[in-house]
Amino acid sequence: xxxxxxxxxxxxxxxxxxxxxxxxxxxxxxxxxxxxxxxxxxxxxxxxxxxxxxxxxxxxxxxxxxxxxxxxxxxxxxxxxxxxxxxxxxxxxxxxxxxxxxxxxxxxxxxxxxxxxxxxxxxxxxxxxxxxxxxxxxxxxxxxxxxxxxxxxxxxxxxxxxxxxxxxxxxxxxxxxxxxxxxxxxxxxxxxxxxxxxxxxxxxxxxxxxxxxxxxxxxxxxxxxxxxxxxxxxxxxxxxxxxxxxx
Numbered sequence: 001x002x003x004x005x006x007x008x009x010x011x012x013x014x015x016x017x018x019x020x021x022x023x024x025x026x027x028x029x030x031x032x033x034x035x036x037x038x039x040x041x042x043x044x045x046x047x048x049x050x051x052x053x054x055x056x057x058x059x060x061x062x063x064x065x066x067x068x069x070x071x072x073x074x075x076x077x078x079x080x081x082x083x084x085x086x087x088x089x090x091x092x093x094x095x096x097x098x099x100x101x102x103x104x105x106x107x108x109x110x111x112x113x114x115x116x117x118x119x120x121x122x123x124x125x126x127x128x129x130x131x132x133x134x135x136x137x138x139x140x141x142x143x144x145x146x147x148x149x150x151x152x153x154x155x156x157x158x159x160x161x162x163x164x165x166x167x168x169x170x171x172x173x174x175x176x177x178x179x180x181x182x183x184x185x186x187x188x189x190x191x192x193x194x195x196x197x198x199x200x201x202x203x204x205x206x207x208x209x210x211x212x213x214x215x216x217x218x219x220x221x222x223x224x225x226x227x228x229x230x231x232x233x234x235x236x237x238x239x240x241x242x243x244x245x246x247x
Contacts, residue, residue, distance in 0.1 A: 075177045075229055076149055079103050083140070083147045085131050085154035085164060090117035092153070093124050106144045108154070131155065132163045141171050148173040156185035161198040169230065178230045205230070 076082070080103050082096055087109035096105050107117065107126045118126035125144060129136035131154045141147070150168050154160055161180055169178050186197035206221060221230050 071179075071229065075179055075231075076100065078175075079149040079177075081144060081147045081173075082106065082149045082151065083108070083144070083168070084151045085109075086152070087111070087114035087117055087126055090114070093117055093126070097122060097124055104144060106140065106147075108140065110155070131160050134163075134167045137164070137167050141168070146171060146173045146176075148176045149179070150176070151179045151181065153181045155191075156182050157191045157193045158186050158197045158201075159193050161186070162196070162201050165198075165201070165230075175231065180229075202230070 076099075079100055082100060082103055083106045084092060084096065085108045087093060087107040090107075093105055093107050096103070103123070105124045107114070107124070108131060109126065109128060110130050112128050114126055115128050117124065127136075127140050127143075129140075131137070131152075147168075150172065152161060152164055154164070161183070165178060165180070172178060180198060183198050185191045186199060202221060209221060
């Protein structure tokens with residue numbers, strides 16, 4: 001199988017063949033330590049010495065890995081319109097409302113119960129729908145966009161992460177930031193719904209970023225532990241982002 005950099009009659013000179021087809025080959029590649037079952041313990045580290053860390057520790061019903069907090073502080077410095085995929089118990093929306101007092105905060109969730117956190121008087125808007133439904137995403141962008149920050153903390157499957165990115169990233173404001181949390185979940189059986197992970201997708205995106213560096217104008221792609229950030233001028237890369245075959 002190949003990933004193509006764009007839709008065109010023949011394969012470009014830069015392609016990526018998926019090297020880890022099959023469970024056994026993947027487990028052999030990552031090694032015995034990473035292939036074994038693991039459990040996650042609660043994070044008992046002290047509060048992060050950041051503004052968003054202070055808000056996080058005072059907010060109920062919100063779960064974020066603590067090493068994400070300084071990442072947020074850097075990535076959201078200019079946020080005026082924030083879209084978060086994944087509402088859960090509403091805690092993160094309250095956290096962003098406090099941390100970004102002048103921003104428009106929009107949350108998406110497939111669970112109809114999340115609608116109870118919709119609070120337009122406080123500048124918090126919640127819409128119920130599937131993050132892979134482009135018609136639904138289009139309505140949200142038309143109503144509240146363009147967004148300068150999108151934070152995907154939704155269903156955590158490769159299909160959800162990739163399809164949401166392919167639709168929403170080209171519709172960000174120029175210079176906008178797209179954050180995908182918990183990409184580690186792509187390697188867990190319960191979430192792996194297709195062969196390509198979001199990590200595979202971003203590896204391909206890095207190929208495209210360097211192969212088309214003159215016209216692509218992708219500002220940066222940063223990879224952290226379990227979290228990725230992509231920034232750029234989305235309209236200049238939309239044909240490349242949406243041209244992946246098989247994602």
